[in-house]
Amino acid sequence: MNGQTKTIADINAKLAAGEAVVMTAMELKARARGGERLSVSEVDVVTTATRAVMSGTAAMLSLPIGIEGTKPEAVYINGVPCLSQFRTQRGFTPVLLNGTEESRDNHGRYGGGHVLRALVERESVDIEWTAGGRSICTVVTLDEMPFARLYTSRNSYQNYMGFTNVKNAASYRSNPTSIFACRPIPPLKGLAVGGSGEMNPGENDHSRLVIRPGIRVLINGSVGLVAGYGTRAAAEQICLATVADIKGMDPQYMGGFRTSYGVEVTNSLAVPFPITSQEILDNLTACRDEKLTHYIGDLADRLKLVGIPYSDIWHEAPLEVQFDPDRCICCSYQCEAEYYCPMNAISWKDKTIDQTLCVACGACTGNCQGGAFMGKGWKPRRGLGDIHIFDQDIPIIFRQSNRLRAERLARVLKERLVERSFYLVDTDSRCMLWN
Ligand code: SF4
Numbered sequence: 123m124n125g126q127t128k129t130i131a132d133i134n135a136k137l138a139a140g141e142a143v144v145m146t147a148m149e150l151k152a153r154a155r156g157g158e159r160l161s162v163s164e165v166d167v168v169t170t171a172t173r174a175v176m177s178g179t180a181a182m183l184s185l186p187i188g189i190e191g192t193k194p195e196a197v198y199i200n201g202v203p204c205l206s207q208f209r210t211q212r213g214f215t216p217v218l219l220n221g222t223e224e225s226r227d228n229h230g231r232y233g234g235g236h237v238l239r240a241l242v243e244r245e246s247v248d249i250e251w252t253a254g255g256r257s258i259c260t261v262v263t264l265d266e267m268p269f270a271r272l273y274t275s276r277n278s279y280q281n282y283m284g285f286t287n288v289k290n291a292a293s294y295r296s297n298p299t300s301i302f303a304c305r306p307i308p309p310l311k312g313l314a315v316g317g318s319g320e321m322n323p324g325e326n327d328h329s330r331l332v333i334r335p336g337i338r339v340l341i342n343g344s345v346g347l348v349a350g351y352g353t354r355a356a357a358e359q360i361c362l363a364t365v366a367d368i369k370g371m372d373p374q375y376m377g378g379f380r381t382s383y384g385v386e387v388t389n390s391l392a393v394p395f396p397i398t399s400q401e402i403l404d405n406l407t408a409c410r411d412e413k414l415t416h417y418i419g420d421l422a423d424r425l426k427l428v429g430i431p432y433s434d435i436w437h438e439a440p441l442e443v444q445f446d447p448d449r450c451i452c453c454s455y456q457c458e459a460e461y462y463c464p465m466n467a468i469s470w471k472d473k474t475i476d477q478t479l480c481v482a483c484g485a486c487t488g489n490c491q492g493g494a495f496m497g498k499g500w501k502p503r504r505g506l507g508d509i510h511i512f513d514q515d516i517p518i519i520f521r522q523s524n525r526l527r528a529e530r531l532a533r534v535l536k537e538r539l540v541e542r543s544f545y546l547v548d549t550d551s552r553c554m555l556w557n
């Protein structure tokens with residue numbers, strides 16, 4: 123590698139000796155904002171991370187069901203259909219569960235991502251399977267599955283776009299659904315933003331020196347591997363394909379997600395950056411919200427129209443959303459904040475947000491009639507702040523990335539490196555672009 127001054131073996135040796143200097147991306151960028159320019163000899167590893175809605179997620183699960191030597195005709199987990207293409211062997215049947223597959227019984231509100239979180243929370247899930255014309259129901263937990271692996275085909279997009287209803291296109295008017303909103307958006311009345319900005323692994327790897335097939339990463343808290351760039355990666359905007367064991371995952375970093383289009387799935391990914399050259403460190407240092415452009419397009423055609431700095435989204439924006447029950451005006455028909463919450467995190471009856479589920483998307487700050495949810499000030503229906511574009515102030519009503527959990531996972535990865543339970547992988551493989 124050009125300009126390399128340390129090898130990954132050198133850094134692993136320092137990690138093993140407890141002598142490595144490991145920083146989170148937040149720590150490095152805070153020092154850079156303070157005017158410091160660190161050198162390659164002063165830092166060994168920097169941890170980056172992202173957490174967001176990530177389609178293209180599936181799981182292969184080995185279920186303790188089936189009739190030996192035959193293939194089930196249908197399999198459902200908590201009502202979500204799975205793909206069953208293999209015969210039962212030694213009492214187990216492998217099935218493929220798609221993260222965005224809708225429940226047959228609770229369409230639009232429960233799907234594959236919800237099943238994955240339930241499994242990781244060690245809840246029992248209902249399996250219904252059909253073979254030889256008979257349907258059988260059983261209850262299973264993750265610990266009864268000898269194989270449970272998550273595969274992602276296009277996750278951790280670098281600098282995802284934001285969207286609003288700019289053109290009020292006929293296609294959107296006739297079907298105002300979108301994975302970028304939890305309810306229809308009238309023209310220029312709300313903005314959905316996406317991407318973790320300066321925390322995103324791909325964004326920090328500007329020279330494409332670090333992210334390679336085979337490097338070890340954390341996926342939803344479990345040790346996994348990067349398989350390569352994802353199916354929609356482009357030279358200027360990469361995404362990743364990954365694999366990880368589901369059994370080591372932490373539920374707070376994952377789960378099902380609801381949009382007006384249907385169910386989605388959220389994941390988290392942390393990537394360690396070995397500081398083997400000044401160029402890698404300089405790329406990390408230069409990658410800052412105020413310098414990154416977040417493009418905004420129309421919900422219907424998704425073409426880029428304007429760009430804003432990421433700092434307009436995240437500067438002074440609390441990473442958690444708070445609920446003040448005293449501000450609730452007890453809406454007569456139903457609690458819209460609760461109904462539209464993509465994570466089902468709000469209990470209006472108990473007057474609480476379940477912060478282990480909440481992804482701080484801020485939808486509630488826009489949906490609550492009384493302004494009881496606070497993101498960036500208490501302004502009713504403008505809870506995440508305004509962005510001045512198209513000659514007007516448009517409120518952010520939906521964040522598809524969760525910086526709180528991204529930062530938390532970056533800290534977890536740092537702790538594992540320091541505690542010597544996570545080492546770096548050396549490889550000279552290069553990721554390929556598929557587009
Ligand atoms: S939308 Fe807001 S004000 Fe209305 S019931 Fe829900 S929490 Fe209360």
Ligand code: SF4
Nearest residue numbers: 463480481483484486
């Ligand atoms: S920010 Fe509000 S709407 Fe979004 S997940 Fe949290 S509680 Fe639900």
